[in-house]
Amino acid sequence: xxxxxxxxxxxxxxxxxxxxxxxxxxxxxxxxxxxxxxxxxxxxxxxxxxxxxxxxxxxxxxxxxxxxxxxxxxxxxxxxxxxxxxxxxxxxxxxxxxxxxxxxxxxxxxxxxxxxxxxxxxxxxxxxxxxxxxxx
Amino acid sequence: xxxxxxxxxxxxxxxxxxxxxxxxxxxxxxxxxxxxxxxxxxxxxxxxxxxxxxxxxxxxxxxxxxxxxxxxxxxxxxxxxxxxxxxxxxxxxxxxxxxxxxxxxxxxxxxxxxxxxxxxxxxxxxxxxxxxxxxxxxxxxxxxxxxxxxxxxxxxxxxxxxxxxxxxxxxxxxxxxxxxxxxxxxxxxxxxxxxxxxxxxxxxxxxxxxxxxxxxxxxxxxxxxxxxxxxxxxxxxxxxxxxxxxxxxxxxxxxxxxxxxxxxxxxxxxxxxxxxxxxxxxxxxxxxxxxxxxxxxxxxxxxxxxxxxxxxxxxxxxxxxxxxxxxxxxxxxxxxxxxxxxxxxxxxxxxxxxxxxxxxxxxxxxxxxxxxxxxxxxxxxxxxxxxxxxxx
Numbered sequence: 462x463x464x465x466x467x468x469x470x471x472x473x474x475x476x477x478x479x480x481x482x483x484x485x486x487x488x489x490x491x492x493x494x495x496x497x498x499x500x501x502x503x504x505x506x507x508x509x510x511x512x513x514x515x516x517x518x519x520x521x522x523x524x525x526x527x528x529x530x531x532x533x534x535x536x537x538x539x540x541x542x543x544x545x546x547x548x549x550x551x552x553x554x555x556x557x558x559x560x561x562x563x564x565x566x567x568x569x570x571x572x573x574x575x576x577x578x579x580x581x582x583x584x585x586x587x588x589x590x591x592x593x594x595x596x597x
Numbered sequence: 598x599x600x601x602x603x604x605x606x607x608x609x610x611x612x613x614x615x616x617x618x619x620x621x622x623x624x625x626x627x628x629x630x631x632x633x634x635x636x637x638x639x640x641x642x643x644x645x646x647x648x649x650x651x652x653x654x655x656x657x658x659x660x661x662x663x664x665x666x667x668x669x670x671x672x673x674x675x676x677x678x679x680x681x682x683x684x685x686x687x688x689x690x691x692x693x694x695x696x697x698x699x700x701x702x703x704x705x706x707x708x709x710x711x712x713x714x715x716x717x718x719x720x721x722x723x724x725x726x727x728x729x730x731x732x733x734x735x736x737x738x739x740x741x742x743x744x745x746x747x748x749x750x751x752x753x754x755x756x757x758x759x760x761x762x763x764x765x766x767x768x769x770x771x772x773x774x775x776x777x778x779x780x781x782x783x784x785x786x787x788x789x790x791x792x793x794x795x796x797x798x799x800x801x802x803x804x805x806x807x808x809x810x811x812x813x814x815x816x817x818x819x820x821x822x823x824x825x826x827x828x829x830x831x832x833x834x835x836x837x838x839x840x841x842x843x844x845x846x847x848x849x850x851x852x853x854x855x856x857x858x859x860x861x862x863x864x865x866x867x868x869x870x871x872x873x874x875x876x877x878x879x880x881x882x883x884x885x886x887x888x889x890x891x892x893x894x895x896x897x898x899x900x901x902x903x904x905x906x907x908x909x910x911x912x913x914x915x916x917x918x919x920x921x922x923x924x925x926x927x928x929x930x931x932x933x934x935x936x937x938x939x940x941x942x943x944x945x946x947x948x949x950x951x952x953x954x955x956x957x958x959x960x961x962x963x964x965x966x967x968x969x970x971x972x973x974x975x976x977x978x979x980x981x982x983x984x985x986x987x988x989x
Contacts, residue, residue, distance in 0.1 A: 494729075496846075500850050519750065520746040522746050522801045522803075524801045525802075527739055528718065529722040530718075532718070539742050543852070548849070549849040549852040550849050551847075564749060567749065584730065
């Protein structure tokens with residue numbers, strides 16, 4: 462059974478600031494990132510849909526220590542965002558000083574952008590990541 | 598199903614970077630466990646070994662085969678278990694099932710790791726491999742960052758101001774260091790005060806250095822046998838009476854449960870139901886305190902304290918000796934250390950030693966009869982629980 466929305470396709474769409482998901486024909490849940498079967502009801506009957514790219518910060522952290530090869534990136538903010546369509550996704554937050562990030566960020570509205578992680582020797586190539594910014 | 602007993606345990610000291618190989622570490626712990634059991638390597642029918650990052654730490658894959666041969670358990674089936682930090686508990690659970698089923702009578706289970714040998718940059722990179730590599734690692738997720746985000750969620754969800762929560766988290770670390778100080782197997786043996794915790798450097802906000810467990814080297818091994826064999830080998834068998842295991846997808850897809858970890862609640866329920874016990878029956882528990890906030894989340898999901906109240910319990914001493922349940926008398930991952938492939942077996946080692954009254958008086962739980970372990974791999978990708986009962 463062919464995979465309906467691969468990482469490659471998801472990542473290429475994200476490079477155009479589009480978040481793609483899979484809407485479940487059975488329960489209506491939108492799966493992001495894509496799966497073979499819905500992670501709510503396990504149905505494999507899914508259709509590709511595009512999200513609005515807007516949502517609300519649920520939680521965050523500023524990373525000061527990071528992995529080998531990414532030392533130049535710290536400090537940076539990681540966020541979990543609830544998209545308006547329901548699913549949560551992980552990304553980074555720009556335009557906020559990582560040293561000044563506080564719990565005030567929680568529930569702030571954000572919109573999607575992207576940045577490409579070029580990959581390292583373990584990652585099987587590059588991957589786009591959501592780079593959110595505060596909605597003004 | 599047959600009853601299954603732990604009849605011997607062995608463990609190296611958990612430590613920082615050191616020079617023994619994984620096979621050497623494992624062999625030392627394994628021989629100690631066998632000697633305790635009055636068994637010989639040739640008696641072992643199968644090996645179940647947790648090892649996560651040997652490939653990265655010393656370029657050694659398939660370590661279980663070399664470990665079996667090295668200790669003289671020649672040509673036995675040897676299997677490697679990888680469930681991130683829960684690997685050894687997975688290995689023990691599977692070993693339990695093979696013996697319970699009647700297929701084997703005597704097996705060895707445990708794990709080994711050289712996480713400290715890798716050094717912090719590579720260890721941080723490889724530990725991040727337990728998050729979703731394609732959809733979450735590009736954002737620079739690290740293991741501390743996962744629990745840092747859960748800490749902020751916890752603060753919000755339960756309405757505990759972050760400053761207050763951080764004090765509660767610090768109380769967890771202070772208690773773990775206090776017990777670890779007396780544990781000769783512990784990696785970090787020092788007194789750490791609340792002030793020191795709260796003034797240590799920031800790793801991933803709001804988690805500071807002393808909120809985080811260390812990367813450790815070490816091995817831990819146990820011998821599992823059928824009840825019939827146990828009766829011939831020891832008058833102090835420790836029975837495994839409940840086991841549970843569950844899995845989850847990427848952190849973001851666990852959304853509605855967070856900061857609770859659904860896999861733990863499923864796994865713990867399996868273990869409780871199988872043992873016919875409830876949380877109030879547990880005397881001692883070794884739980885997965887990879888980060889201070891992780892202890893609060895774990896203790897609540899295991900049913901020891903109400904949701905949002907575990908921090909207060911630690912502050913009041915209810916999670917220590919003389920409390921409602923004595924948690925991490927070994928020093929936990931925080932002070933005893935976290936050689937990830939061995940950690941779950943180390944938890945069982947501690948429970949067995951506690952039952953036998955063989956630990957230092959400063960951290961000995963008197964008369965403990967029922968113990969529980971809790972081991973978490975990744976961001977709850979793998980969760981294992983074991984319930985152990987004193988057989989005498």
